[in-house]
Amino acid sequence: MADVAIEHVTNVAHQFDDMEQQVKSSTLGMWVFLLTEIMFFGGMFCAYTVYRTMYPEAFASTSHHMDPLAGGLNTAVLICSSLTMALAVRSAQIGSKKALIWFLIFTMIFGAAFLGVKAYEYHAHWVDAKVPGFNFTYEQPEFFHQAQILFCFYFFMTGFHALHMVIGLGLMTYLLVASVKGRFGPGYYTPVEIGGLYWHFVDIVWIFLFPLLYLIGHTKVH
């Protein structure tokens, strides 16, 4: 018994034989969680597809009120944040504490920039009176109701995505504090890896939201 107690490494939980088994279990568990997230967003993507098939003209007409440059900028910002996140994991792998801290800070800056652009867009929609249920007018009266459906999808999908970004920033804050305390190194970086999986997943959701919500029927306008 005494031998087992001595061999018990702090970072490996009781139920695992060794670090490798723990890492594999954590990765698989995180992916199972992300699959539930795929289903969560998938339901909204599916409903969006149904209504877009029903009302293609109305949905296309909303492209006047979207800002594809802001959406494209946000896509680029998120892709940059994914790069810094991947490099943060790499820094933990090679045991560079300073680089890990800096890449986490950059990831958080990009994440905050994304939310800033999103807030600017939401404000513009409010001024433009495109918030269904609270403040909505539409220039083409024949699309009044159908356009509200699109904007409901827009606010729910981008809103839930933004909520995930806020949670992601919370995770990054935790990782940053733990990194400063020197918790991570080549022997143990699973939380960084797992947090990175979450962050990349949120990026992937936006990769699909951008073309579907911002670029629908955009060329027909010109």
Place this chain on the structure above:
Amino acid sequence: MEHHIVPVKNYVLVWLALMIGTVSTYLIAEYVDIGVGNIIVALLIAATKMSLVIYFFMHVKFDDPLTKLFVAGGFIWLVILISITMVDYVTRNWLPITNLFKI
């Protein structure tokens, strides 16, 4: 424990591909009109970007077969969710019985 330390260059190359994908999605949507082809091209680019992120940034490339199976399974369920739903909605008005299933 196994370590798969990927060179920084590889990550930067993936990032570059993702940025090129983003810019081309924007430019194609804005300046090229190929009708229904626009959405197909946009979704193909998005799917390519997603695969790059999953495979390289999320290290699925180095994960064991069980994890790979789970990842693939999740997307197969998503395809089932959307495709079977659309099979219903798209074909409702094909039936000669008018108004019965009208949406």
